[in-house]
Amino acid sequence: MSRKGAKLLLDSLARSAKHFNKSEVECLVNLFDTLVARASSHYAGVGFDRTVFRDTLYSAFGMTDDAVLDRDCFAVYDLNGDGYISREEMFQMLKNSLLIQPADEEPDEGVKDLVEIALKKMDYDRDGKLSFADFEQAVRDEKLLLEAFGPCLPDIKSSISFEQKIFRAAPK
Structure with a gap:
């Protein structure tokens, strides 16, 4: 040039x-x-x-995490690659990223509650799952949501x- x-x-x-x-x-x-x-x-x-x-x-x-390095931020969370982040995918990502205290009797219930909160905040078209458009809009509105289901960017x-x-x- x-x-x-x-x-x-x-x-x-x-x-x-x-x-x-x-x-x-x-x-x-x-x-x-x-x-x-x-x-x-x-x-x-x-x-x-x-x-x-x-x-x-x-x-x-x-x-060093291959799942992060081989995908963009949305795809890190879209575990099955279908173009949506489902409740089940959110559950897995949140469950894997949260520190569970040994005294917690039913930690899965807390994770399920967090999934519902995330969906309410991010699911703009209210179809029960996050499309890329939902994810992009949510992240534009609130930057902290970029790592809502676990880290996908450098610390x-x-x-x-x-x-x-x-x-x-x-x-x-």
């Missing part, structure tokens, strides 16, 4: 970015270019493929460390 084309791309991205200033966008573009160049020299192909993406998530954030400590490393060179 020409220098002028790169500047136009950077300006366009900076204008449309809601959570980054222009210097941060420039740092992210430079990071992407570095990763693509490293991928092109390390692997036979050209570009930022799944292997490079997984390696980056591992090295930058310590992420906060890794995220802060990554941001400091990438943006420390960015002028404020």
Whole structure:
């Protein structure tokens, strides 16, 4: 890409970015270019493929869970891949992500209650399951719901460390 084309791309991205200033966008573009160049020299192909993406998530954030690395956030929870997050899938994800106290006599009942609360909050079309559209709208309305059924993104400590490393060179 020409220098002028790169500047136009950077300006366009900076204008449309809601959570980054222009210097941060420039740092992210430079990071992407570095990763693509490293991928092109390390692997036979050209570009930022799944292997490079997984390696980056591992090295930058310590992420190793294959279920998370091989899917986007919605698909992490859509266990059977049918395009919906059902009550049963919510139950499994919540049951696996909650710490159950030994004194809890019937922990499954508490998890079932949480599933009903999540459905009430996130099921916009009221069909008893979450479509991608339901999930996307719920997450846009409340960012904390992105990890409602268990973690699918890097932990906060890794995220802060990554941001400091990438943006420390960015002028404020």
